[in-house]
Amino acid sequence: MAPSTSTPHPNRPLTGHPAPPARPPGSGRHVLAVVVGVQLAISIGFFAVMAHLVTYLRHDLGLLAGTIAVVLGVRVALQNMLFLPAGAITDAVGAARAGALACALRAAGFAVLGVIDGPAGLLGAAAVLAVGGALFHPAAQSLLAGVPPARRARGFAAYVVAGQVGAVAGPPVGLALLAGGFGLLSAAAAGAWAVGAVLFLLLPAERGAAARAGARLTGGVSAVLRDRDFRRFAMTAAPATLLADQIVTVVPLKEVGAGSTTLFFCVVAVAMAAVQPWCAAGGRGERPWVLRSGLVCAGLGYLALLAMPSGEGGHLVVLLVAAVLHGLAQGLMQSALFQTVTRCAPSGRFGVYFGLLSFVAGVAALTGGFVVGRLFDAGGGAAAMAPAGLALVAVLSAAFLRLPAASREHDGP
Structure with missing residues (x-):
């Protein structure tokens, strides 16, 4: 770059x-x-x-x-x-x-x-x-x-x-x-x-x-591994994939029914698509607070799922609120992560920078998914800890997040 x-x-x-x-x-x-x-x-x-x-x-x-x-x-x-x-x-x-x-x-x-x-x-x-x-x-x-x-x-x-x-x-x-x-x-x-x-x-x-x-x-892999600022960013932003992936597990395991689950994911998709024009206008996706806002929205979405009351009418309203929050979260996080990698990767190195971020995020998603599954298997209070833990991860990630500086390197014409 x-x-x-x-x-x-x-x-x-x-x-x-x-x-x-x-x-x-x-x-x-x-x-x-x-x-x-x-x-x-x-x-x-x-x-x-x-x-x-x-x-x-x-x-x-x-x-x-x-x-x-x-x-x-x-x-x-x-x-x-x-x-x-x-x-x-x-x-x-x-x-x-x-x-x-x-x-x-x-x-x-x-x-x-x-x-x-x-x-x-x-x-x-x-x-x-x-x-x-x-x-x-x-x-x-x-x-x-x-x-x-x-x-x-x-x-x-x-x-x-x-x-x-x-x-x-x-x-x-x-x-x-x-x-x-x-x-x-x-x-x-x-x-x-x-x-x-x-x-x-x-x-x-x-x-x-x-x-x-x-x-x-x-040289690509060694170059990105030497970039200490980007490595730190990849570690603190890694939970974004875990937070996006785990709604596929958490919502069905809340036993809200197939119809409500389908509605939830449709609303997530609509909200995620709807926020894209806003992210694109004026390059907002590049701004540090956009990624933090996405993480916070994800955390609030899991807290809404945790507090979801029993009863068809009550749970449907909260489920829709959680769906909108998760859709906004994913839309904001995807745009911000793409813009950050574009800004930080040196010329001709976008792929390997994207690869490092995706690798670290994938490890976090697999590890976190295993923990969430075990908590739901345990049942009772342990199951309630799963969305609460995911909300805590979102808040901690937003708190410790620090975007790296733009690249100053050239690969030549």
């Missing part, structure tokens, strides 16, 4: 926009159209399958619950473990090529899911999906980070909205395709990812990427 004229204080709002880490291939408008279009297509395909995968594995294939948990857990754990090396690979080969490879791997993984019926094959498919996911996110966001600043914030907002549209539209689309069998559903998802690979390949490769590949791959 080209430096700004002065390094801003890490705890003050930014007054300018540093240059992007590396200009993406093609025009900014073209890149945004490709990335947002791919995000919409693959999100619908992903959620169409994942919403019905557990039912398919349990009832159609007859797998035990423990086996299903292992298959799903391998994908999540491996993807989190690979974020850092995947980010370095993205910087080395170029974001467009990494995005095409990511989509191709996920297309293969979903295609295999539709024809494999044994645990070994399912684990292999989960591993392929994990590698593809670890490559896709740094690749797509590297392309967004490289567009001109005037379009970058709006482009990321459109990217987030497209993902939420896919999260809402995917399950009913999957239900319709499931009438033709899970094989048809998985083939459709594979097709969506294959289209994404083709669209990424239509973007010209970054100039000079091949010549710089070796240096970026060998």
Whole structure:
């Protein structure tokens, strides 16, 4: 990333926009159209399958619950473990090529899911999906980070909205395709990812990427690990992913019913999408208080779930309040984290900086998710400690958060 004229204080709002880490291939408008279009297509395909995968594995294939948990857990754990090396690979080969490879791997993984019926094959498919996911996110966001600043914030907002549209539209689309069998559903998802690979390949490769590949791959990881300010930021911001992920566990375990749970997640998606234009206007996502506000909203959302009264009418009102708070939290946190990585990563290093943040956040999410699950298994007062503990984590993260200064390094033209 080209430096700004002065390094801003890490705890003050930014007054300018540093240059992007590396200009993406093609025009900014073209890149945004490709990335947002791919995000919409693959999100619908992903959620169409994942919403019905557990039912398919349990009832159609007859797998035990423990086996299903292992298959799903391998994908999540491996993807989190690979974020850092995947980010370095993205910087080395170029974001467009990494995005095409990511989509191709996920297309293969979903295609295999539709024809494999044994645990070994399912684990292999989960591993392929994990590698593809670890490559896709740094690749797509590297392309967004490289567009001109005037379009970058709006482009990321459109990217987030497209993902939420896919999260809402995917399950009913999957239900319709499931009438033709899970094989048809998985083939459709594979097709969506294959289209994404083709669209990424239509973007010209970054100039000079091949010549710089070796240096970026060998030096990228060591460079980000030497950045003490960013390492500290990654540690204090890591709970953001845990706070976003655990509503998927906490809300169903509150036993509010399938209808109320579905309504909750729809409201979360709507609130998350609705706050994006506000984050994009004037580059608000770059300001330190935006990330803190997102963390505080998440904490308040868990406190609302903790205080949720019994009774259909009472719990529905509080559930909707909690859903709005969690939607705002996720929208604010995603925008702020993207803008922070864009500001801090040196030129050509967005992928590896994003990878380190995602890796640390993934470790926190996996560890925290295990603790939350054990608390709910214990029942009684221990179960009530889960949302209370998550709220405390949110407050502590907001209190200790300190955004790093903008990068002053260049990789050259």
